[in-house]
Amino acid sequence: MALRIGCASAPGKARENKTGSWRVFRPVFDHDKCTSCGMCQLVCPEGCVLTDNDEFNPDYDFCKGCGLCAEECPADAITMETEEK
């Protein structure tokens, strides 16, 4: 994203601003343990759990690493790991 004077931008630019950079911990999903119940997607405050054919995955571009998904996962399939930058 090139700088535009006064930090002005056209609509839709928020998608290019990858706010996932705030993250200190990242959720790591264990697909062998996952029962595809969808709880992680339900509780994610950022709408950052994506589904693809019943496989749930975090969207690291925008996930802030709050850990709610890991806390609530009934199958303990999500662990929070320290972010390496």
Added chain:
Amino acid sequence: MKKILEGSHAIAEAVRLVKPEVISAYPITPQTHIVERLAEMVADGDLDSEYICVESEFSALSACLGASAAGSRVYSATSSQGLLFMAEVCFNVAGMRQPVVMSIANRAVSAPLSIWNDQQDSICLRDSGWIQLYAEDVQETLDLHLIAYRVAEDHKVLLPVFVCFDGFIISHTYEPVDIPDEKDVKAYLPAYVPVNKLDADDPLSMGMYATPEYYMEFRYENDQAMTRSLDVFKQAGKEFKDLFGRDYSELIEEYRLSDAKIAIIAMGSVCGTIKDAIDVMRAQGREVGLLKIRAYRPFPAEDIKKALSGIKKIGVLEKNISLGSRMKGAVGLEIKDALDDSSVSVLSYVAGLGGRDIRIEDVIKMTDAIEAGNGDCFFGLREELI
């Protein structure tokens, strides 16, 4: 055309000449006469501006910010508590790079409550990203408003400007002023051409959210624009001289300084008193001169260094106090930094706070203190009260 005008009314004339599309302000002493006169001009049909009445200074500057973002030339005015109430919006205006011009009738900040003059209010907003100009008399105040719009709206700058002048001392004093011709002002100050503009057909947000990956670069850009404004001001001041005859091609002004051994530095109306005091002292054979600073931001450090070269004793008269600073005044620190020479004595004198008079004899006493090397203090304290 020459007229005898109250300072506030001369400023209103300047605003009438630059024809802002939108004016929004909230009355506060000693700024009130400016906005009263502008409201009259709008009501009488002498000025074709949208005058937005608001319930506070915060709203006044917010309305100006929105109008400026929509591509209008805008104007506001305030003082003291009013300016501090605007503080948050001030940073927004500068960060969004909107060329708002605002008159500051400098007034002390409470508590204790004071409606009288010092320069604490605008100095407090040093790092908000606004250019700060300081005028010595009514004519200079009027002229600096015209130059302010030229500098602010220049695409190399795009920063807002405070035009500061001492409350009551300038705002309520009648002086003869030369009011520039409308045609000449139109030639000097063409219509504002925005770089970014709010437009429903081509939507845009300004002052967007910047993560740690982006924020610093925007502050860097603000600082670069501030630095560029030094030359833009000089050029605008030079062209002003060519058209109107009064010279503002420098951000500083020297008075009997070239052969001086002692320099007094100040901003604003007190420079007039200092010039008179220097004439008295020169007649007594004392080699004293004045360096008047017209711009506190951007700070013309290089020009000041040049103007003061060879002078070993310098005193800065400050109408502000940076509480807890060893040197006391906010301008003295900048002078010391500009000179960066430990063989020069730079001393700060906090004077005239809350409207206390500074007279010729005070300036002479201050000069004695500069010569003796006593400073970095409050000057003119009533010891019997402490």
